[in-house]
Amino acid sequence: MFQILTVLLLEMQLSMVSALFTVEVPQQLYIAEYGSNVTMECRFSLNGSVDLRLLTVIWEQKRQDSSKSKGVYTLRNGKVVPPSQDPDYIGRASLLHSELKLGRAILQITKVKITDAGSYLCLIDYQGVDYKYIALEVKASYKRINTQVMRKTDEDKIVFMCQSEGFPLAEVFWRNEKSFNLSGLANTTYTLTADGLYNVTSTLTLKPNTNENYTCVFWNKKLNEETSAHLALMSAQYSRQKLVMSFIIPTCVTVAVLLSALIIFQKRKTFQNGQPRKEKKRKRNPSLKDENSDDLNPQTEALYLPTVTASRDSGIVGL
Known part of the structure; x- marks a missing residue:
C-alpha cells in the first residue's frame, strides 16, 4: 500500500x-x-x-x-x-x-x-x-530431448518416448522417414515443475519395424523454435546386444588367458622331462659311455695314466 x-x-x-x-x-x-x-x-x-x-x-x-x-x-x-x-x-x-x-x-x-x-x-x-x-x-528452449525405446513383450509393440522441459508449452509432432505425420497416434502429456517449466512427455506406440526410424519434434510456437530427436528400433536391439557383448567379451578374454597359461605350463613341463634317451640311459647306468664322447671314465684314466708315464720314461710316446 x-x-x-x-x-x-x-x-x-x-x-x-x-x-x-x-x-x-x-x-x-x-x-x-x-x-x-x-x-x-x-x-x-x-x-x-x-x-x-x-x-x-x-x-x-x-x-x-x-x-x-x-x-x-x-x-x-x-x-x-x-x-x-x-x-x-x-x-x-x-x-x-x-x-x-x-x-x-x-x-x-x-x-x-x-x-x-x-x-x-x-x-x-x-x-x-x-x-x-x-x-x-x-x-526456456526445449534444448535437450531425452529419448527411450521400449518393447511391450505382452503386446508385441514398440514404444518410442520423447521428454523435455521448456517454456512456453510446446507441441509435439511425430513423423517417420517418409515424413508421414504420425502425431495422431501419439499420446502427449505435460506437468508444471516448481520453477514454472513445462515437462512435456510424448509416446508413440507401433508394431515393430526394424527398417524405419522416427522423429519427434518439439515446436515452440510463441518463440518460433523447433527441436527434434531421432529414434530407431535398432537402438533397443543394440542395447540388448551391448549387454550380451559386455558379458561374452570378458568371458572369452578370461578363457583365452587361462588356455595360454596352461599351454605355457605344459611346454615347460615337457621341456624339463623330455631329455634325450641317452641322457636317461646314462642316469640309469652311469658305467655306460656315450658312443660319441671322447671323455674317459675314472677306471680307464687310471689304466691310461701309468702307461703314459712309463712310456715317457723309456722315451716312447704312447698314444
Missing part, C-alpha cells in the same frame, strides 16, 4: 515538473533465457553532478496473471530499503550504483526465472519525478 501511495503522490508531482525532469528507456522489451542474467535500464536527465542523497529509484514488477506488484529494488534518498524487496528477488536483484552518477538506473537480475516475466516500473525522483515501463519476457 505504501508503494502505491508513493506512486500516486509522485504522479501528482509529475504534472508540475515533467518539463524539467524526464525518464527514458533505451529498450522497451527485453527477452532473457531461463537461468541467465539480464540487465534493464532507464535513464534520467541530469543538471550537473548527481547528489545521491536526493535520489530515489524504485523498481517494481507486475505479472500479467496477477494484479499485485512486487518490490524488486528500492533506493530512497541514496539508501537501500531492503524491507521493500520481495523475497523472490532477494539475492538476485541489484542496482548498479556506479552508473547512477551517469544518469543510468540499471537493474540486474541473476538466474532469471519464469516468474520474472512481466512489466517492470522504473520510477525515479530527483528534483523531479518521472517513470517508464519495461517489459521482460523469459523463454
